[in-house]
Amino acid sequence: MALPARVEIHEEGPREGFQIERPGFSIADRASLVEALADAGLRHIQVASFVNPKRVPQMADAAELFAAIRKRPGVRYTGLWLNEQGFERASATAPVDLTGTLFFYASDAFSRQNNGKGMRELAESQRGWVRRYREHGLQIESAYVMTAFGCNYEGEISEERLAEALRFIAALQREESFRLPALYLADTVGHANPRSVRRRIDLAREILPHARIGLHLHDTRGLGMANAFAALEMGVDLFDASVAGLGGCPFCGSEHGGAAGNICTEDLVFLCEQLGIETGLDLPKLLDAARLAERIIGRRLEGKLMHSGLPLTVREGVTA
Amino acid sequence: MALPARVEIHEEGPREGFQIERPGFSIADRASLVEALADAGLRHIQVASFVNPKRVPQMADAAELFAAIRKRPGVRYTGLWLNEQGFERASATAPVDLTGTLFFYASDAFSRQNNGKGMRELAESQRGWVRRYREHGLQIESAYVMTAFGCNYEGEISEERLAEALRFIAALQREESFRLPALYLADTVGHANPRSVRRRIDLAREILPHARIGLHLHDTRGLGMANAFAALEMGVDLFDASVAGLGGCPFCGSEHGGAAGNICTEDLVFLCEQLGIETGLDLPKLLDAARLAERIIGRRLEGKLMHSGLPLTVREGVTA
Known part of the structure; x- marks a missing residue:
């Protein structure tokens, strides 16, 4: 593409x-x-x-x-x-x-750690958010699948687990009668690589064909910009980023690998400009x-x- | 590829x-x-x-x-x-x-600044090195084209200028009867992007079809790993790198943008391993x-x- x-x-x-x-x-x-x-x-x-x-x-x-x-x-x-x-x-x-934003997880352990709920219970709880946003007159704008590539408790997350989260979202759309404008794959703690980025974008497009795909990448292990480039080549046109790479923490040891920042906004913009x-x-x-x-x-x-x-x-x- | x-x-x-x-x-x-x-x-x-x-x-x-x-x-x-x-x-x-290594430049101004000789005079001087290495019983192993993408005096270097340097090398091979095993495109001061990497690898393969192509990349502007990935996808299998990204200088201002290190060895190895x-x-x-x-x-x-x-x-x- x-x-x-x-x-x-x-x-x-x-x-x-x-x-x-x-x-x-x-x-x-x-x-x-x-x-x-x-x-x-x-x-x-x-x-x-x-x-x-x-x-x-x-x-x-x-x-x-x-x-x-x-x-x-x-x-x-x-x-x-x-x-x-x-x-x-x-x-x-x-x-x-x-913003009417929904959150899902592809890692059960990470979801439990962050929310006190496993990935399925957390996913089911998003139904309440769909309704709450509606009561407030908000459109559902986007959904994030956090830890869509891996996490620091479970390691790599299988494509099947990601697909399960995505299929839940597809079903929720039908059941609650909305169409999700944007689906973000979030590499919350830096497990993505250019190959997994491409495969999982394909997977998301297959399961949620109407959603625009976005990426939320962290540069935890130095592959952030290579991952962004791989996504751009798939036609992805929606990214989260942090100015100056804000969000990293030089005082966190390797046990807090999750504390690296988003990919850097201006470096991403430079990449885009260089690519026209x-x-x-x-x-x-x-x-x-x-x-x-x-x-x-x-x-x-x-x-x-x-x-x-x-x-x-x-x-x-x-x-x- | x-x-x-x-x-x-x-x-x-x-x-x-x-x-x-x-x-x-x-x-x-x-x-x-x-x-x-x-x-x-x-x-x-x-x-x-x-x-x-x-x-x-x-x-x-x-x-x-x-x-x-x-x-x-x-x-x-x-x-x-x-x-x-x-x-x-x-x-x-x-x-x-x-090692029998030759050096060429695609930037005239950078060559003058570093060697006191323009790119053509410097290129011609490499003929002496071919002979000197032979006298010492050394094979010609590789040639670098420094500033193959751009430099901090001239900005972007045109493909035509790079082609000129590469054609000189091709002629030198014939005239001095050797066949260059490896040709490195060196992004000496961080001007490459994934698109220019691909185009210039194609160019080098066209002009020097027998040489294995290597890349010497610096991560000056954050695109180092994206550039490496773009090269890997072209089948490039030879890279220079610096452990820990050594070579950067946090005390150099933007006028010394050239002082950023090579791409980081272990991050590059991680990228490769993730890609199998x-x-x-x-x-x-x-x-x-x-x-x-x-x-x-x-x-x-x-x-x-x-x-x-x-x-x-x-x-x-x-x-x-």
Whole structure:
């Protein structure tokens, strides 16, 4: 399949990044980063999560952060929630752009660890979310299959297990009379490789032929950009990414391999531009945002292009 | 074209890495790294360069380093030289495995900057090296085309300029009656992308149909592993790489974008293994070597897998 003409990139850095860092980064700094990302042309920015402030104190001030952002028309400032309480908080936070997002898991052990529920029970619970979103007047926009490639408890997840999660979603669509616009395969803890990416995209297209396929990749083991390229060659045109590769944690040992960041937004944009794929983003502004993120966090971040700079365009007259 | 069944990886870390760091790393530490790399199965390790000690004091002790290494049978411990003096020093250093390597440039400005000669004059000077190597009883093993994709003075290098360098090599083969076993396309300062990698491999195969194509990639702008994957899919089975991604310099600003390291050996090996390609290397031992490199250098290095660890193999009985 050919490369897409255009890709859509959703920014995850403000949530992914600051969720894993020490608490205490100022609202002003985090708001300025979100604003810089919007200036660079990002149209979908995940700002913060509405989760238990006792477990994730970094996100306790999510509502204040949303309120502090100078908003830009046409940009969606989204949040993440994992339970009803979180959704109620997000709903009550006026400037949050609510999204009808469903979550499924292909790893039973990972689902139990993260949700206290196995993958099937968790999947069944999404039926309640379909109905809840409807009650709030929200369309179902997308579904994520987390740990779609593997996880740190079970290792590689079989294609059959992923297919089971996907077939559940297909059945849920029929039973609840909706059609899923987008299905994300999430390589939550970095188990994907270019071959498994291609095979699992095929599988998702077979089971959910009407859904646009998106990828949520982490660069845990260095294959993030190779995986993105493999997906682009399958015509995939929807990616999550984190500015500067935010979300990685240099202080986490190998037992926390899951703590590596999303693939880096500006490096992905550079890949797309080099391949002639439109992103709608302003790469120099995006690099400014990445460098702002680095100044805020106060240590070298993982992004490559932000440190090397853009290559020169060919200068006339220098050629031999 | 299909993936190769097996790849050969040449290790560049000991030279690439320590050449760019402050001088003064001990011979003992550097020798122990080389030994760890040989233990991991690497069969071609570039240990040091024989260059002007006034310009590159880090490599002033190259001969002592070679002497200190406990050698392993079957491993080639190679060096780099840029002029006759360097070659004479290397030749006089008993344990150096001399290699008949030629160097060409596709960028005129970069060649002038590095060699004081334009690309054509430099290319012509390689005829002298063909003869010199023969006088020393050395086979011509390989030729590098440096800056085969672009450089930081001229930006992108056109395919026509690369073709000119390749045609010169083809003519030199005929005129000097040798057949080049291996031709490396070197992305010296990180201008390659998966598309240009594929196009330029095709070009090299067209002009030098008998040469095995190798790639020397730097991960300057985050596309290193995507570029390697694109090459693997073209059947390329010969790569240079640096353990832990050695060779990067976090203190170099964007004006020194060229200071990013080679693609990371163990991350490349991981990619290959995930794709079912044999490398002949022991990945856990290679990770030990990468972590040793990090302890010696004393700061976080760029490799990903060394920090995240290998993924679990699927554990029986955990599946739902």
